[in-house]
Amino acid sequence: MSNYLDIEQQVAIAAVRRACTLTTAVFNNLVKGETLVKSDKSPVTVADFSAQAVINTILTSAFPTDPIVGEEDAADLRENSELRSRVVGLANDALGRELGLGEIAEWGLGRIRTEQELLDAIDRGRYEGGRKGRMWTLDPIDGTKGFLRGEQYAVCLALLVDARVELGVIGCPNLPQDVSNPSGPRGCIFVAVRGQGALQYTLSGGSPVPLKMPKLHLSELNLLESVESAHAALGVNERVAQILGITRAPTRMDSQAKYGALARGDGGVYLRLPTGVGYREKIWDHAPGALLIEEAGGIISDGHGEPLDFGLGRTLGENFGVVATGKGVHSQILKAVRQAQEEAKK
């Protein structure tokens, strides 16, 4: 008998690997005009579009009936022929390479797709989400701002069944494989399967390393937080650290690379509290990271201690931020969050 979600795991890792190769290549050749500003003022690049095209194409070929909740859609590309042909070229380059580690010819790799097929593949990510059945969440580049700065970003894919995350894969092309050697080799893939633990692979292959979050005392913790002050209330984080007596400086890092760092013990708490502008967190920004933390032995909730609900649609609804950390310190951190929040209201 095969292991739970063996095939899904193999497909998801292969798809994320291909997308990571693509995004790395694009970064090295990104030119002016290849970044657009979306209606919410956030950036999107040809790399985001083509990575979504590649992953959706592979997923649809392996699991034709599975719906996908993906961050991007093809509307901007349908209006812009220059951008469209660049995205089509990049996606076909990525899909056309010969079979790699663990890849199977039946996934349809190697075949050149038409423009129409690739735009439709991107738009397969428009599923509205919900509580029943299987669905994938995809963030082709999480941390687009980090990507553009040449810093951290992540290619993030998760499989949910009845709104529960069962498989999570996070590819981090720029993340050092070993935090104690920051100038050493980079490129990690984090994989979690419910009930089967959390693993780190290197992007280049090789045997995975199991991840287990260390038991930390409050005094040893440091916060993992966003680089962008628009994404999280960094001032409140500072106060939470002060209340808890945390003296170590926070680690600021874009994207779900933060969840990978937390799972392997490079930091003690992922803390993301709302900035008060009414933003709703997106399910693709947290689904794979949430399972990674649980499978590495940690706990994840919102800032009130409520579980994250991935069954409400494309967003986490009215949720209050995210707190992920070790089981031993979670309740103390929530208490400090409550105190900092109350002080901020005064």
Ligand SMILES: Nc1ncnc2c1ncn2[C@@H]1O[C@H](COP(=O)(O)O)[C@@H](OP(=O)(O)O)[C@H]1O
């Ligand atoms: N006001 C806001 N509050 C919280 N998150 C926000 C936000 N505006 C954008 N984001 C999300 O923050 C993500 C990046 O998170 P981080 O700050 O941890 O790197 C973005 O993902 P993308 O880069 O995929 O668009 C985007 O979805």
Ligand SMILES: [Mg+2]
């Ligand atoms: Mg975005």
Ligand SMILES: [Mg+2]
């Ligand atoms: Mg994102």
Ligand SMILES: [Mg+2]
């Ligand atoms: Mg994104």
